[in-house]
Amino acid sequence: MKKKQSKSRTQKLQTIALSVLLSIIVWLLVVYINDPDITTTVSDLNVRFVGEMPLREKELAITGKDKIPSLSVTVTGKRSDLISFMDHLYVEVDVSDIFTVGEYNLTGAISIPTTRITVEKENYGEIPVTIEPLTSKDITVSVKQSGAIKNKLVQSVISDSKVTITGAKSEVDNVAGAVATVDISNLRDDGTERVSYLLTDASGSLINSNETLESTRSYVEVTHTIYNEKTLPVIPLLTAELDKDYIIKDNKAVVTPSTVTVGITPDNTDDLLIARITKINGDGSITCELENSNGMYIPAESREIKIKAEIVKKVTANTELEVHIENVQSGLSARADGKLSAQVWGEEGLLNTEGLYVSADASGLGKGEYSLPVILRGNNAYLSGEYKVNVIIE
DSSP states (O other): OOHHHHHHHHHHHHHHHHHHHHHHHHHHHHHHOOOEEEEEEEEEEEEESHHHHHHHHTEEEEEEEESSSSOOOOEEEEHHEEEEEEEGGGEEOOTTOHHHOOEEEEEEEEEOSSSEEEEEEEEEOOOOEEEEEEEEEEEEEEEEEEEETTTEEEEEEOOOOOOEEEEEHHHHHHHOOEEEEOTTTTSOEEEEEEEOOEOOTTTTTTTOOOOOESSSOOOEEEEEEEEEEEEEEEEEEEEHHHHHHEEEEOOEEEEESEEEEEEOOOOOOOOOOEEOOOOOOTTSEEEEEEOTTTTTEOGGGGGGGEOOOOEEEEEEEEEEEEEEEOOOOTTTOOOSSOEEEEEEEEEETTTTOTOEEEEEETOOSSSSSEEEEEEEEEOOOOEOOOEEEEEEEE
């Protein structure tokens, strides 16, 4: 008995719901079939400017469009017409008669795409616009990588990074450069692609909106070269000019970072990177860039090296040195054909030519005359170049 009552109640609710739905449908049919006249207010109307191209030909441009107050209009028409044409109502402003920069308050006119809609009230006054001079300048597009390839470095280079932009002076002045972002994670081979770019301001932030800016082209061509990844130690060296007069004391400079990951081609066999010191500071703190070699790619963010070193004055001296022949085979004797005339160098105030020991290695040599390289052993003294001595073995 209870099941029967529950079923009866459910059927009754379903009947009521169906009746309400049918009533709504009937009401909508009546409304739309009759298509009554209604009056409504349309807000946030778009503003369209007539004569912008002639204005640019006069080297002028409109700015401040985003500062125009909200415009609205009250209209009357058939419901169906209002629904169909609501999004096609806009305010038209003519700027073709403007010839100079300045602030203007202009009269707008409502544009309605059908005569079946009547304007009851325009809910706005004069429309403020700013006219600025039109200017141009060249900017540089830089490339930014996203993604990565395991054990590889990719060099991405823009073939022509200069782009000319034109627009209102305030907007052109705000542009400092542009960035083209490339995803390298799916690269498998070297190649070139076209990449669009975004404008940036002086702080490097993206400029997400502008009113007047145009550019000579919307893309740049980026060439990708894939290298094998390799981490190398960094050593500091003086330029040839500085090396004439200075020494990196004890060659114990602190280099930061001490190693750098670079990209190399298969034929590159470099086992170190050189940070070439071009200028000496009083406190020994130096910033310089790594030297690049053939078949090597050093990412821009890794090129700068900081060095803390004690760099001292260098002095040279000419001297004659007795050469000691070492590792002579048993049963043989060896002698140098006279003393070695050489130039030595060292730290100013510490260089002493007394007690220097110069040797030549005769390992594995039999009787005869030989020209052998020499090695200098001595505190704070070094040979200026490579020297050889004639050795006679008997």
